[in-house]
Amino acid sequence: MQEINALHLEQQKAIVEEKWPEALTKEKTEETKQLPPLPNAKKYERVVTRFSPNPDFVLHLGSARAIILSYDYAKMYNGLFYLRFEDTDSKTKKPKLEFYNAIRDDLKWLGCKWDAEFIQSDRLQIYYEHAEEILKNGNAYVCTCIREVFQEKAKNSQSCPCRELAVEENLLRWNHMLDGTYGEGEAVVRIKTDVDHPNPAVRDWPALRIVDTEKYPHPRVGSKYRVWPLYNFSTGIDDHLMGVTHIIRGKEHLTNQDRQEYMYQHFGWKYPETIHYGRLKITGASLSKSEIVKGLNSGLYKHWDDPRLATLAALRKRGITPEAIHSLMIDVGPKPADVVLSWKNLYAHNRKQIDATAKRYFFVHNPIKITVNNVPHDFTAQIPLHPGHPEIGFRFFEVKPEDGEAAFLISKDDLEVVEGKRAIRFMGLFNFKVEKIEKSLVQATFLGESYEEAKKVGAPLIHWIPCNSGVPCEVTMPDASVAKGVSEEACRSLNPNEIVQFQRFGFVRVDGVNKKLNVRFAHR
RNA sequence: GCUCCGAUAGUAUAGUCAGGUUAAGUAUUUCGGCCUUUCGAGCCGAAGACCCGGGUUCGAAUCCCGGUCGGAGCACCA
Numbered sequence: 250m251q252e253i254n255a256l257h258l259e260q261q262k263a264i265v266e267e268k269w270p271e272a273l274t275k276e277k278t279e280e281t282k283q284l285p286p287l288p289n290a291k292k293y294e295r296v297v298t299r300f301s302p303n304p305d306f307v308l309h310l311g312s313a314r315a316i317i318l319s320y321d322y323a324k325m326y327n328g329l330f331y332l333r334f335e336d337t338d339s340k341t342k343k344p345k346l347e348f349y350n351a352i353r354d355d356l357k358w359l360g361c362k363w364d365a366e367f368i369q370s371d372r373l374q375i376y377y378e379h380a381e382e383i384l385k386n387g388n389a390y391v392c393t394c395i396r397e398v399f400q401e402k403a404k405n406s407q408s409c410p411c412r413e414l415a416v417e418e419n420l421l422r423w424n425h426m427l428d429g430t431y432g433e434g435e436a437v438v439r440i441k442t443d444v445d446h447p448n449p450a451v452r453d454w455p456a457l458r459i460v461d462t463e464k465y466p467h468p469r470v471g472s473k474y475r476v477w478p479l480y481n482f483s484t485g486i487d488d489h490l491m492g493v494t495h496i497i498r499g500k501e502h503l504t505n506q507d508r509q510e511y512m513y514q515h516f517g518w519k520y521p522e523t524i525h526y527g528r529l530k531i532t533g534a535s536l537s538k539s540e541i542v543k544g545l546n547s548g549l550y551k552h553w554d555d556p557r558l559a560t561l562a563a564l565r566k567r568g569i570t571p572e573a574i575h576s577l578m579i580d581v582g583p584k585p586a587d588v589v590l591s592w593k594n595l596y597a598h599n600r601k602q603i604d605a606t607a608k609r610y611f612f613v614h615n616p617i618k619i620t621v622n623n624v625p626h627d628f629t630a631q632i633p634l635h636p637g638h639p640e641i642g643f644r645f646f647e648v649k650p651e652d653g654e655a656a657f658l659i660s661k662d663d664l665e666v667v668e669g670k671r672a673i674r675f676m677g678l679f680n681f682k683v684e685k686i687e688k689s690l691v692q693a694t695f696l697g698e699s700y701e702e703a704k705k706v707g708a709p710l711i712h713w714i715p716c717n718s719g720v721p722c723e724v725t726m727p728d729a730s731v732a733k734g735v736s737e738e739a740c741r742s743l744n745p746n747e748i749v750q751f752q753r754f755g756f757v758r759v760d761g762v763n764k765k766l767n768v769r770f771a772h773r
Numbered sequence: 774g775c776u777c778c779g780a781u782a783g784u785a786u787a788g789u790c791a792g793g794u795u796a797a798g799u800a801u802u803u804c805g806g807c808c809u810u811u812c813g814a815g816c817c818g819a820a821g822a823c824c825c826g827g828g829u830u831c832g833a834a835u836c837c838c839g840g841u842c843g844g845a846g847c848a849c850c851a
Contacts, residue, residue, distance in 0.1 A: 282786080282787095282799090282800085301851090302851090303850085303851050305851085335851060336851095337850095337851085338850060338851070340850090341848090341850055341851095342850050342851060392849095396848085396849065400847095400848095404775090404847095433849085434849060435849095436849090437849050438849095446776095447775090447776060447777090448775080448776040448777070448846080448847075449775070449776075449847065450775090450776070450846065450847040450848095451776085451847090455848085455849055457849085458849035459849075460849085477849095479848090479849070479850080479851090480850070480851050481851095484851085499845085500777090500778060500779090500844080500845060500846090501844095501845055501846065501851095502845095502846090502851090503777060503778065503845070503846070504776075504777070504845085504846050504847075505846090505851095507776095507777090525778080525845095527778085527779070527844075527845090528844060528845075532784090577785085580785060580786065580800075580801095581785065581786075582785090582786070584779090584786085585778065585779060586778090586779050586780065586843095586844090587778095587779075587780095587843070587844050587845090588784090588785070588786095589784075589785090590784075590785070591783075591784040591785075591801085591802080593783095593784070593801070593802060594784060594785060594800085594801060594802085596801095597800080597801050597802080598800095598801090600813075600814080601814095604813065604814055605814080607813090609811075609813085611811095632810085636809075636810080636811080636813090636814085637809095637814070637815090666812095674810070675810095676810050676811070677810060678810095700810055703810080704810080710810055710811070710812095711811095712811070750811080750813065751811090752811040752812090752813080753811045753812050753813085754811085754812085755812090755813085756813080773812075773813075
């Protein structure tokens with residue numbers, strides 16, 4: 250075995266080709282895209298990654314990148330993947346109880362099971378202990394300067410007077426933060442970095458601050474705590490304590506690494522490996538939380554699953570599968586360059602997932618009545634639910650002409666397809682010729698039953714349903730408009746969540762069926 | 774303004790770290806054709822890219838410098 254591994258890939262291939270030629274061809278068809286190796290994975294006993302959302306809103310396509318990369322890398326190295334709620338700001342990014350669960354559901358839906366879950370609002374004591382320790386070591390101080398004054402000084406590489414305070418004084422001030430002597434905004438714990446750091450944003454960054462939780466109670470722990478850690482402090486401590494080996498996050502966190510590395514040095518810890526991927530966008534849909542919330546508040550969107558949005562809830566409702574999102578994200582990978590995804594790309598991934606299993610049905614958009622004369626006898630049309638898989642079953646249509654005349658519904662969209670043609674074929678039924686097109690009625694004459702005949706004369710194939718049958722159907726389109734029509738009778742037995750294809754119209758996901766069939770359009 | 778990061782076809786990505794065997798590979802998109810009782814899938818074919826300018830080198834998509842463009846951060850947010 251070792252012997253073989255020592256050979257070059259080409260040499261290995263040559264040997265295989267010689268001895269087992271069929272093995273290689275199979276390998277090629279199953280080829281799927283792989284993530285590049287994780288940096289320094291071998292240095293750690295066990296790879297640990299985490300996804301750490303603030304439960305202040307639902308997840309979107311951008312979050313999916315962090316989740317899938319973190320999850321996949323953990324699995325790739327037989328490691329662990331954690332979920333950690335970062336809910337330490339009950340004021341400006343206030344968490345809401347409903348989103349903790351919504352996020353869990355999104356993760357489950359994506360198929361990314363987490364090995365352990367943490368909630369930062371349960372861990373305040375841990376942060377307090379570390380704050381005390383770092384104050385005792387003289388590597389942090391309690392700053393009572395006016396924010397703007399501090400910033401002005403930091404900008405000019407000057408230290409503030411609090412920086413020189415003795416440990417005892419800092420500890421005293423720290424207790425004043427905890428016991429309520431200081432009010433909100435009056436004191437903050439700062440981590441000592443380097444007042445000459447080239448990036449002013451890194452200089453003596455704030456680690457813990459006071460929140461008036463009487464006024465802004467935390468959804469989980471209410472007003473129990475008034476001193477709360479800031480992002481770099483809680484995240485930095487947690488990543489170390491939880492043994493996270495690889496942090497995978499957006500590059501907006503790049504300077505946070507610089508900041509946190511100072512703290513790690515103070516504690517004598519080793520900073521984890523990091524991957525900072527670039528900004529992800531998708532054409533025409535905002536992935537900014539605040540913008541989505543703005544649209545929600547203004548009434549532009551009724552719900553965060555509005556089809557115009559790229560939230561996971563919206564994509565799910567449109568019939569985009571988790572597998573499609575997964576393979577899209579693997580395709581994009583972890584590189585630091587920004588990407589602007591095209592919906593068509595997502596659709597292509599999705600189509601690959603659903604095409605083989607989605608049942609086929611007729612949906613007549615903007616119906617118009619058509620009568621066909623000279624229909625010689627009754628028909629029972631039997632059309633497969635999937636043209637490639639007749640074993641799935643069939644749908645049946647009864648056509649009973651009266652005095653040789655049968656009535657159907659076709660889509661007005663097909664009028665231009667039909668116009669001026671010598672022959673048209675109703676899929677799975679018969680051929681006819683259009684005699685007259687009026688505003689609300691099309692008249693036609695029966696030509697024949699033979700499909701071969703239709704093919705020979707190049708007759709267009711259109712879909713149809715018998716008049717006075719079918720289910721009224723509304724299709725919510727990606728732009729939130731609603732396409733109305735009638736879908737065939739067999740659709741009555743459809744279940745919510747099912748993804749089907751309306752033939753010649755596109756793939757849709759079933760919302761519900763009652764008196765009316767409600768579906769959402771996914772893509773062609 | 775300051776501090777970072779990045780740049781391969783319409784989109785996404787491989788190749789870049791260890792410069793040559795790649796007249797830049799793949800997926801998707803687009804356009805032809807075939808096939809198919811869907812405008813879906815499948816098959817065949819075509820089109821389409823190394824941001825610009827210098828430098829190093831026998832040789833640069835790959836290394837160096839400059840520029841341009843794009844993005845991020847500069848909160849007592851995450």
